[in-house]
Amino acid sequence: MTDAPTRIQVAGSAGTAPYEVLVGRQLLGELPGLIGPKAKRVAVLHPEALAETGEAIREDLASQGYEAIAIQLPNAEESKTVEVAAYCWKALGQTSFTRTDVIVGVGGGATTDVAGFVAATWLRGVRWIAVPTTVLGMVDAAVGGKTGINTAEGKNLVGAFHPPAGVLCDLAALDSLPVHDYVSGLAEIIKAGFIADPAILELIEADPEAARTPAGPHTAELIERSIRVKAEVVSSDLKESGLREILNYGHTLAHAIEKNERYNWRHGAAVAVGMVFAAELGRIAGRLDDATADRHRAVLQSVGLPVTYRGDQWPKLLETMKVDKKTRGDRLRFIVLDGLAKPTVLEGPDPAMLLAAHAEIAA
Numbered sequence: 001m002t003d004a005p006t007r008i009q010v011a012g013s014a015g016t017a018p019y020e021v022l023v024g025r026q027l028l029g030e031l032p033g034l035i036g037p038k039a040k041r042v043a044v045l046h047p048e049a050l051a052e053t054g055e056a057i058r059e060d061l062a063s064q065g066y067e068a069i070a071i072q073l074p075n076a077e078e079s080k081t082v083e084v085a086a087y088c089w090k091a092l093g094q095t096s097f098t099r100t101d102v103i104v105g106v107g108g109g110a111t112t113d114v115a116g117f118v119a120a121t122w123l124r125g126v127r128w129i130a131v132p133t134t135v136l137g138m139v140d141a142a143v144g145g146k147t148g149i150n151t152a153e154g155k156n157l158v159g160a161f162h163p164p165a166g167v168l169c170d171l172a173a174l175d176s177l178p179v180h181d182y183v184s185g186l187a188e189i190i191k192a193g194f195i196a197d198p199a200i201l202e203l204i205e206a207d208p209e210a211a212r213t214p215a216g217p218h219t220a221e222l223i224e225r226s227i228r229v230k231a232e233v234v235s236s237d238l239k240e241s242g243l244r245e246i247l248n249y250g251h252t253l254a255h256a257i258e259k260n261e262r263y264n265w266r267h268g269a270a271v272a273v274g275m276v277f278a279a280e281l282g283r284i285a286g287r288l289d290d291a292t293a294d295r296h297r298a299v300l301q302s303v304g305l306p307v308t309y310r311g312d313q314w315p316k317l318l319e320t321m322k323v324d325k326k327t328r329g330d331r332l333r334f335i336v337l338d339g340l341a342k343p344t345v346l347e348g349p350d351p352a353m354l355l356a357a358h359a360e361i362a363a
């Protein structure tokens with residue numbers, strides 16, 4: 001017998017329907033209920049690494065009478081391209097996928113970003129369900145309806161706000177996740193700690209080694225607390241017209257690092273460096289106290305996340321940051337902290353401040 005899952009509500013916003021994020025074990029029995037009675041066809045999008053899982057889900061849905069297809073995507077960031085999206089559109093077209101049919105995205109954040117984007121664009125929008133299988137996917141990517149792909153110019157530059165009909169976080173999926181990917185997801189959990197829920201930081205600081213494994217005593221609590229932070233924010237501001245920008249803490253520099261590394265760095269690793277940069281920027285701008293700024297480096301390093309980046313790359317990073325989605329005209333905008341759990345926007349900082357903050361993360 002399994003325990004009942006935790007259910008976290010995400011309110012409908014900007015005309016979209018509310019949905020639930022379930023956290024627990026053996027949740028796949030929830031899929032047909034979420035797919036709903038109108039669907040005839042279901043497309044299960046999964047990465048190469050989860051070929052067996054994707055096929056098992058497809059078979060299960062087929063045994064329940066759906067015309068189920070599996071669409072295998074490349075692993076990780078290689079899937080977030082227009083070519084992969086076009087491959088999915090072709091597969092849906094060849095299956096005569098209609099507006100009442102449903103997409104299921106099973107995988108990490110890269111997979112659910114593409115699956116959601118394909119769902120947002122196919123026939124101008126079909127229903128989709130997220131089944132995140134990484135820590136990062138569960139606590140962040142699968143929740144909130146930001147879907148998208150990268151372009152040559154940068155990260156997530158094409159996309160749509162298209163919330164899922166439900167999110168199933170089956171903690172058992174984390175057992176097969178390589179430790180490198182598990183730890184990368186901790187960066188977004190730590191982000192939630194700094195912007196909104198410091199209890200997260202205390203749980204990690206009490207035993208950083210335990211935080212690095214799904215067998216740790218606080219795994220479910222860390223995941224659920226982070227989902228609650230995200231759910232609360234996106235419930236009130238789906239389309240990032242204000243509050244939602246706080247979820248972008250550390251991301252202005254992180255996305256530039258990812259592009260500069262041709263996406264060979266995991267998103268979470270880049271976000272770790274980006275948060276140290278943002279903390280230093282906050283300190284230099286006279287907003288953030290020394291102890292909270294230093295705490296960033298300490299907690300991130302304690303779980304094995306990077307806190308520095310190649311110092312000679314600054315001109316390229318600065319150029320890429322100009323296309324960050326928070327930029328308005330020529331004014332760069334950063335999320336910084338006024339104190340612990342007090343995120344705010346820093347508009348058009350002096351270039352000397354940016355350079356000084358960069359010096360603090362330059363390896």
Ligand SMILES: NC(=O)c1ccc[n+]([C@@H]2O[C@H](COP(=O)([O-])OP(=O)(O)OC[C@H]3O[C@@H](n4cnc5c(N)ncnc54)[C@H](O)[C@@H]3O)[C@@H](O)[C@H]2O)c1
Nearest residue numbers: 047049075076108109110133134136140141146176177267
């Ligand atoms: N939409 C959003 O709001 C949002 C939020 C945060 C991050 N993101 C995006 O999420 C992406 C990062 O997601 P990620 O960290 O989950 O990485 P990922 O999706 O690239 O997955 C990492 C690797 O793990 C594999 N994998 C996935 N689940 C597995 C499992 N259970 N066992 C073994 N291998 C598994 C994947 O195939 C991949 O090779 C980035 O593209 C980022 O931009 C989006």
Ligand SMILES: O=C(O)C(=O)C[C@@H](O)[C@H](O)[C@H](O)COP(=O)(O)O
Nearest residue numbers: 140144146155156244247248251325
């Ligand atoms: O949900 C959000 O909003 C976020 O900013 C969460 C981030 O962790 C995530 O990486 C997001 O995809 C970044 O969005 P972008 O708009 O900067 O591409």
Ligand SMILES: [Zn+2]
Nearest residue numbers: 188251267271
């Ligand atoms: Zn992120």
